[in-house]
Amino acid sequence: MEVKKLITAIWLIWFCVPAWARPEEIFRLEIPAEAGGMARAVRPDGQVKVLGKVLRVPTATRYPGYTASAWAEPGTVAATAVNAIHVTVSVEDEKGRIVSLVPAETIAPAAGTAAAFVIDCPAGTGLFGGWAPVVGDRARVRRADGTLRELTAAQLPEPGETLVVSVTEDPDGPYMIDFENRVGGEVRAYWRGGSKAIATVERPFRGVGRFSGSKFQRRSALRANHCGVICVSTSDVGDIGGFQIIPWEHSFSPEMKSAWEKTQWMIVRSIDGEKMTARAPLFKGVFTPGAQALEKLWDFWSTYGRRSLVMCRVDGGEWRRFDATAGKDDHAFDHITHLRVYAPFTREPGKKTRLGDFR
Structure with missing residues (x-):
């Protein structure tokens, strides 16, 4: 009887408790830190979707960012939208420091002029639509030799490097x-x-x-x-x-x-x-x-x-x-x-x- 109760309890936990902590990577975004490079999405099986040309790369970060950027974990996506994606680089004095990705034709007041990748991609589509990340996705920098490093205010992506965002989905999350x-x-x-x-x-x-x-x-x-x-x-x-x-x-x-x-x-x-x-x-x-x-x-x-x-x-x-x-x-x-x-x-x-x- 006790074993039966235990099995029933495990079943209830598995099927009736929301699990919001098991995200899986469904694709990764790769944004070259060089004008003329092509932003793309790469699936785990190697399929590639080109999302647009990089027109400009950030030369600075924006500080302070909008209020809620301070609530994101440093090195993660803080906002995802049809007109901008913001990544929190650091949190200093309870204020967020951000770098952004924006489409070439947009309205994105929170993005700093010098603190954004500008992508030749229509707002509301592609990188800013079906291929957009979710809040909390991890952003790092891939060096020319293929190794990864953290994204920091002191070391933004440089020519030859690529901003990489791991886009996830929790298969057990709410529908x-x-x-x-x-x-x-x-x-x-x-x-x-x-x-x-x-x-x-x-x-x-x-x-x-x-x-x-x-x-x-x-x-x-x-x-x-x-x-x-x-x-x-x-x-x-x-x-x-x-x-x-x-x-x-x-x-x-x-x-x-x-x-x-x-x-x-x-x-x-x-x-x-x-x-x-x-x-x-x-x-x-x-x-x-x-x-x-x-x-x-x-x-x-x-x-x-x-x-x-x-x-x-x-x-x-x-x-x-x-x-x-x-x-x-x-x-x-x-x-x-x-x-x-x-x-x-x-x-x-x-x-x-x-x-x-x-x-």
């Missing part, structure tokens, strides 16, 4: 997260075998705001994720409109205090008393901007699964995509009662079919 858009509403994560409430809503969102990067993302899709923000685009490509989800701790940052007065932010708070900043699954390790509708990755499931999707319910009705909503309107979403954010994936859930390459 979607639901938010009840009301004060005291539940935030619930769903994963293989079960679900769990992970936070509560301190303040619901009601309005749409002018978050500039949403210009490069389609509606009902993730615009950005960093250690203290999930930004959702509600406007069509070319228009500007969206809202943000932030952790309770970030709502007291100098630039975010208006989140308690304005309606374009949802504020969430953990139920276990621990900080939510830089913590999976909301603010680390899961989300990317995702592939555009016509963008293809290495096979059917990666192409389909890495398309970002955010849905809502109006007055408790059926799940649906957001209507195209741009500009600033404090009451555009007064009737949205529920929100659902899907996590990206690159393999079929259950692995029951073999489709081969998606062509």
Whole structure:
């Protein structure tokens, strides 16, 4: 009987407890530190996807970086978005020092002019879309002889070297997260075998705001994720409109205090008393901007699964995509009662079919 109880307990732990600490590398990004070099993604089997030409390399770091960059572990991706990727190089005096990757045509106020790789890649696609990393992915520098070193402020990538980002996915991570858009509403994560409430809503969102990067993302899709923000685009490509989800701790940052007065932010708070900043699954390790509708990755499931999707319910009705909503309107979403954010994936859930390459 005791053995049977033990087996049952192990089964419950394996199937019913979220495991957010077993990421696997699904590809690596390689960004040469030389103008004219080609940025690319390399799969574990050696497949290569060219992502664009390097137009400019960083000659400095940006310090201080935006507030949440200080919450990332040095040497990791601090933000992933359709218009920029930021890597925290170091944390000094509780402020982050960053280096960035940006598309040639973009709006990325957090990236310093001299502190960024500029890539000839359209915003919202490729490196800034389906091939984007997740927050927390490790960034290092590969020397000309093939050995790796840490990325530091004192030693940025030099000609002949390559910035290498290991892009990961946790196969046991959540596949979607639901938010009840009301004060005291539940935030619930769903994963293989079960679900769990992970936070509560301190303040619901009601309005749409002018978050500039949403210009490069389609509606009902993730615009950005960093250690203290999930930004959702509600406007069509070319228009500007969206809202943000932030952790309770970030709502007291100098630039975010208006989140308690304005309606374009949802504020969430953990139920276990621990900080939510830089913590999976909301603010680390899961989300990317995702592939555009016509963008293809290495096979059917990666192409389909890495398309970002955010849905809502109006007055408790059926799940649906957001209507195209741009500009600033404090009451555009007064009737949205529920929100659902899907996590990206690159393999079929259950692995029951073999489709081969998606062509």
